[in-house]
Amino acid sequence: MDLPERIEAGMQLSLRFATANGCPPLFAKAIRHAVFPGGARIRPKLCLAVATACGDSDPQAADAAATAIELLHCASLVHDDMPCFDNAATRRGQASVHAEFGEEIALLVGDGLIVAAFETVARETMHAPRLTAPLIATIAKAVGSPYGLVAGQAWESEADINIDQYHRAKTASLFAGAVSTGALASGGSPQDWLPLADALGSAYQVADDLYDVIGEGGSMGKPVGQDARNAKPNIAIRLGIEGALKHLRTMVDSAADSVPECPGRDAFRAMIRNEATRLMPKKLAASAA
Amino acid sequence: MDLPERIEAGMQLSLRFATANGCPPLFAKAIRHAVFPGGARIRPKLCLAVATACGDSDPQAADAAATAIELLHCASLVHDDMPCFDNAATRRGQASVHAEFGEEIALLVGDGLIVAAFETVARETMHAPRLTAPLIATIAKAVGSPYGLVAGQAWESEADINIDQYHRAKTASLFAGAVSTGALASGGSPQDWLPLADALGSAYQVADDLYDVIGEGGSMGKPVGQDARNAKPNIAIRLGIEGALKHLRTMVDSAADSVPECPGRDAFRAMIRNEATRLMPKKLAASAA
Numbered sequence: 243m244d245l246p247e248r249i250e251a252g253m254q255l256s257l258r259f260a261t262a263n264g265c266p267p268l269f270a271k272a273i274r275h276a277v278f279p280g281g282a283r284i285r286p287k288l289c290l291a292v293a294t295a296c297g298d299s300d301p302q303a304a305d306a307a308a309t310a311i312e313l314l315h316c317a318s319l320v321h322d323d324m325p326c327f328d329n330a331a332t333r334r335g336q337a338s339v340h341a342e343f344g345e346e347i348a349l350l351v352g353d354g355l356i357v358a359a360f361e362t363v364a365r366e367t368m369h370a371p372r373l374t375a376p377l378i379a380t381i382a383k384a385v386g387s388p389y390g391l392v393a394g395q396a397w398e399s400e401a402d403i404n405i406d407q408y409h410r411a412k413t414a415s416l417f418a419g420a421v422s423t424g425a426l427a428s429g430g431s432p433q434d435w436l437p438l439a440d441a442l443g444s445a446y447q448v449a450d451d452l453y454d455v456i457g458e459g460g461s462m463g464k465p466v467g468q469d470a471r472n473a474k475p476n477i478a479i480r481l482g483i484e485g486a487l488k489h490l491r492t493m494v495d496s497a498a499d500s501v502p503e504c505p506g507r508d509a510f511r512a513m514i515r516n517e518a519t520r521l522m523p524k525k526l527a528a529s530a531a
Numbered sequence: 532m533d534l535p536e537r538i539e540a541g542m543q544l545s546l547r548f549a550t551a552n553g554c555p556p557l558f559a560k561a562i563r564h565a566v567f568p569g570g571a572r573i574r575p576k577l578c579l580a581v582a583t584a585c586g587d588s589d590p591q592a593a594d595a596a597a598t599a600i601e602l603l604h605c606a607s608l609v610h611d612d613m614p615c616f617d618n619a620a621t622r623r624g625q626a627s628v629h630a631e632f633g634e635e636i637a638l639l640v641g642d643g644l645i646v647a648a649f650e651t652v653a654r655e656t657m658h659a660p661r662l663t664a665p666l667i668a669t670i671a672k673a674v675g676s677p678y679g680l681v682a683g684q685a686w687e688s689e690a691d692i693n694i695d696q697y698h699r700a701k702t703a704s705l706f707a708g709a710v711s712t713g714a715l716a717s718g719g720s721p722q723d724w725l726p727l728a729d730a731l732g733s734a735y736q737v738a739d740d741l742y743d744v745i746g747e748g749g750s751m752g753k754p755v756g757q758d759a760r761n762a763k764p765n766i767a768i769r770l771g772i773e774g775a776l777k778h779l780r781t782m783v784d785s786a787a788d789s790v791p792e793c794p795g796r797d798a799f800r801a802m803i804r805n806e807a808t809r810l811m812p813k814k815l816a817a818s819a820a
Contacts (some may be wrong), residue, residue, distance in 0.1 A: 263679030264696065269685035273676065290599035321642065326634035345615035345690050349638070353610065353645060359648040364664040371660040375653040378667060382650035383784030387562065399635050407553065439602040515677040519812035 245294075249302075252309035252362075253277055259365070260358045272343040276320050277313070281334050284517060285416055288442070289424040291513060295504040296430030306366035307381070307423035310359035310493040314385045315416060317346075317355035322395070346485055349484050356385075377423050380432070381444050384419025391416055398474060405475050413450070414443025419446050436529040437500035445493035445518060448486050451478040469513045534583075537590075538575045541598035541651075548654070549647045561632040561640050565609045566602070569648070570623050573806060574705055575601040577731065578713040580802060580810055584793040585719030592662050595655035596670070596712035597692025599648035603674045610687060611684070617757050633712055645674075666712050680705055687791035694702060694764050702739070723791040727803075730786035734807060737779040740767040753803025783807040 243251065257277055261270035286308035293435060294306035323330040323338040331341045340348035358379055367374045385391040394412025397403050417439040422432035456476040457466030469476040477487040497518070498511040532540065546566055550559035573596035582593035589739025612619040612627040613634060620630045629637035649667055656663045674680040684690050706728040711721035742769040746755035758765040767775040786807070787800040 260676045262677050264682075266682055266685040266689050268689055269676065269682065273606055310697055317642075321638055324638070337558060344688065349613070349615060349683065350685050352642065352683050353606075354676045354685075356642060356645045357671050357675035357679070357681060360667055361675055364667035364671065368664050368668075374663040375657050375660060376668070378649055378653035378663070379657075382646050382653065384647035387549045387558065387643045390646070392639050392646060393553075393555055393558065396555040396639050396643075399557055399633065400555050416597050432795065465763060515739075 245287050245290045246283065248290060249283050249308055249312065250280070252305040253280070254284070256309050256313060256358055256362045258400040259361070260336060260354060268343065269347060269350060269354070272347045273337055273341060273354055275336070276339050276351050276355065278317050280312070280316075282517070282520065283312060283481075284446070285315055287422040287517070288417065288439075289420040291510060292421045292424030292430070292435055293428045294423050295506055295510055296428035299428050300370055300373065301369055302359075303367050303377065303427040304424060304450055306363045307377055307427050308420070310363050310381055311384075311416065311420050311423065313355045313359040313362065314381070314391070317359070318385075318391050318395070320355070321352040324348055327395075328470065328472065330465055332465060334457065340438065373427060376426055380422045380426060381419050384415045384422075389415055390419075402473065407458045408475065409444070409447050412441055413447040417443040417446070426437070434502040438502075439498055441493050441497035441500055442514070445490055445497055448477050448490040448493060452483065453484055455479060490518075534576050534579045537573065537579060537594055538572050538597055538601065539569070541594040542601060545598050545602060545647055546650045546750055548650070549643060557632065558636060558639060558643070559586050561628055561636045562643055564625070564631060565628050565644065566605050568623065569601070569605075571809065572601060573735070574604055574709040576726075576806070577706065578709040580706030580799060581710045581719070581724055582717045584799055585714050585717035585797055588717050589659055589662070592656050592659055592716040593654045593713060596666055596711070596716050596729070599652050599666075599670055600673075600705065600709050600712065602644045602648040602651065603670070603680070606648070606682050607674075607684070608639040609644070610641040613637055616684075617761065618753055619755070619757065621754060645730050662716060665715055669711045669715060670708050673704045673711075678704055678710075694762065697764065698733070698736050702736040703729055706732040706735070720792070726789035727786055727791075730789050731803070734782035734786055735776055736780055737782060738807075740765045741772065741775055741779070744745065744768060745772065779807075 246319040257274055289308040290304055291310055296306060305485060319333060320339045322328055323333055324340050330338050332338055339351050351492045359381065363377050363381065364374060367377065383390055387393040389411055391412060394408055394415065397408040397411065418436055419437035425432045425435050433523055450470065454466060454469045454476055470479060477489065494515065498514050501507050546563055549562055578597040578600055579593055587593060609628045610620060612622055613616055613629050619627050620625055628640050648670065652670065653663060656666065672679055676682040678700055680701060683697055683704065686697040686700065707725055708746050710724035710728040714721045714724050740758065743755060743758045743765055759768060766778065770778060783804065787803050790796050790799045
């Protein structure tokens, strides 16, 4: 199986457990809606690419980590779209979970996805007990408090926001979790891959901010101009589109340069440039490539 | 340390990690507000009591499980109190998290507590890798979908609600998680303790329903009459107060009877009767004891 197939198979497996016989039917439908069809699946792809570069000695553990990372990403999107945050009616080109199923179910779908993420790692690493705690601790650090996704989101409610700490927690942390768990699952060294995660996290944040300003829907499929409306920090508003594009090019170069020595280094660098282009709003992709 | 001291120490330790240097200050304050002061801490007490009855061979693992169970219980209360669910302004005699800190922060506090729960187990079982996956899988089953707390809550949004499945998932499942992890952490047999969890879960659900109808605040400290207002299933409304009290007495007897053979069986049974009385609305406690 290629990486996208492994990712979808892992997501399907976890959702089969979460929606097994006895699950409230509406909730089962809603949790699937939150996960399928997916977006670019960039974080689990990165996790598995790093695992592959490190030899992929335990594909079951790597798949579990990749799945958990993406389930948590989906959870954050569901909660992020809710009325008290972005109040977004659409996501990935379809109705957001709360718009389709109501706020109660959306809140629970997010909670359920967080639980399913950790459950997946526990279930799929029973054969390799030495991996369970490090993988779960790494993933929890990436999404929790004080340095993960939840903390990043919480910075938006602070009167005095530290924008670097905010972006690091809200975006870079999950990229760090993806590369670290990919390495851990395959006996590699997580530290070697962190500079790549940092650069990719920054690049992705700029791309996300550009999407918000110039629109187009694209792979993120969410409404335009939300950040200005919600007075959220946005690099493309701060630096202008040209400035943000320049920053993005630097970040992508830096990401490609920071792939550590490994057998498939050239292929990995090519993949990064390719994914980076794919994530950019199409009308800008050519000029930023 | 006695059990309540162990529990508070465990909760403090987890919160120290979650609110470490770099945490958004408002979020740090809110997550502490969600956890301290605690309620009756009945689930972690039960977890540690079972661990003790099984020999308490790994108190660090048992403490981690007890802490995780209570963090998840606190998370469920924070999300449960939010406007889209119970819209409760108070909890445990103080303002609920969303009433004090806003909905955004309340949503994130719940998410952060879920992550912190699993992080706690991973961090505190690094010395005993064989325990990590079983403990986390057991806890995830108790709180996730299809059979745990999240699914229980989700049943409330179904047009056709199965009330036994609903109560089992919403209340009994976390009691099952508490006894199972207490046994697992100490080399005991989780299955032996499940009948106790079932009976206690049912008793607790009836007590909760009675509180909702006759009020008093008490250890749950939440507003009265919410279930009727929100058209939620409530045994004390369905059977009447006398009927519900009779059911409660049967459940407490059944719980005490279902303590399996173990060195401190009599003490354990006494503790159950004592806790059961303590949880009941004071004006009913005498007649139900």
